Amino acid sequence: MTSDALFRSSVMTVEPQWIDYNGHLNMAYYNVLFDHGVDEAFAGLGLGPDYVKTHNASFYTMEVHLTYLRELMEGDPVSITLQMLDCDAKRCHFIQSMYHATEGYLAATSEQICMHVDMGLKKSAPFPAEIHDNIKAMQERHAALPRPPQVGHVIGIPRKA
Template sequence: MEQEATYRGTVYPWQCDHVGHMNIMWYVGKFDEANWNLFARLGLTPSYLRSSGRGMAAVQQNITYERELLAGDIVEIRSRLLELREKSIRFRHDMTNAETGEVAAFCEITGVHMDRGLRKSTPFADTIRDTAMRHLIEPAEV
């Protein structure tokens, strides 16, 4: 699957730190917004999560910072699903400066599908699995 845009936004001055670039807390926030757009494409929509009593929890997140983003920069995040397991997924976000095309940061996250009532991991529904399999970079037997 070609990476799909899952976030577009702007770096605001109040998101910058004492050295003038976007503070790391905002990178995390923008990656989080991209998570929910990616999840919705997989069928993990807000209405599905509410009606089914399911949720998603991040269990690992690794961010690599490549270039600064400054106030006024337009940010785009493209996301792709890397791995699908019975109860978890692994995906990657690439954050770029939309004007220059330069990668500012990338993030790899492992998320777990959970039953919110039991507070335990639970297998993905077949419909979610089927949709997610179509989004895998290289679909594999899981």
Template sequence: MELSFSYKQTVPSEWVDYNGHMNDAEYNRAFSLATDAFIDHIGLDEQGREHYQYTIFTLETHTCYLKEMHEGKEFEVTARVLDYDVKRIHLFLTMSNADGEVVATLEEMLMGIDQNEGRPAPFPNETAEKIAAEYQAVADQERPKQLGRTIGIRRK
């Protein structure tokens, strides 16, 4: 099944570092922009945040850099809801180049926040329904191989 969300952009020159490819921080900027676009997609755009007095915070991320991206090259980020509950989303983002090759992934945990209380709170009903629909659309797919990775040096 095709995912209903995607974020597209081209690598700007200011994102390229002294190695001649996109800097690691800029991959994370691109993923952050894509996460914001996903949050808009599920109904918490500026108008939704104002209406519900509700927002989403990022609790944790893990990035895998798989291929280089260069200035002027197009990329697309897709999002997959791996799991969710009443106030959290376990989201997996995949960045692909114009040839469809996966160049980076980002796994993250998001938390819904009541802006009046400044505390975690259940998603607004309409948002919760959209999250559930995003999850159901991909629930039967194979889990990404970069999922749940830990950082460490393997010893033989």
């Protein structure tokens, strides 16, 4: 179940060449789908393909934590939601959720932190004010939404004490 406040991507399709020898979507291609989802969401914030050209700046992924919850198969339609969890002058922390677009089940999540980068200097730099305002407004719209249980998840083999 998703909220109308969340960004939702266009519907994408699991491609035949993305299927692995187990007969389901290969783990690498979850990242491809999540990447397309963040590109759509960030274009809406003013960080689309032209942004690199006009501002000589971009955003780089610093950390990703993917959680695989359910298989996807060839031809499955998927959509991605994005919930902005936090931001500052240079960084965004968000979680994306991948859903089967017709059956509605949650297939995977991707928690990420990205950094705004001056492409000329190859160093972090503050977002322009209008972009930061857009990101902050998204984060404020999402602040009251429940945090998915995968946020901040620690990886490890559970052991009994």
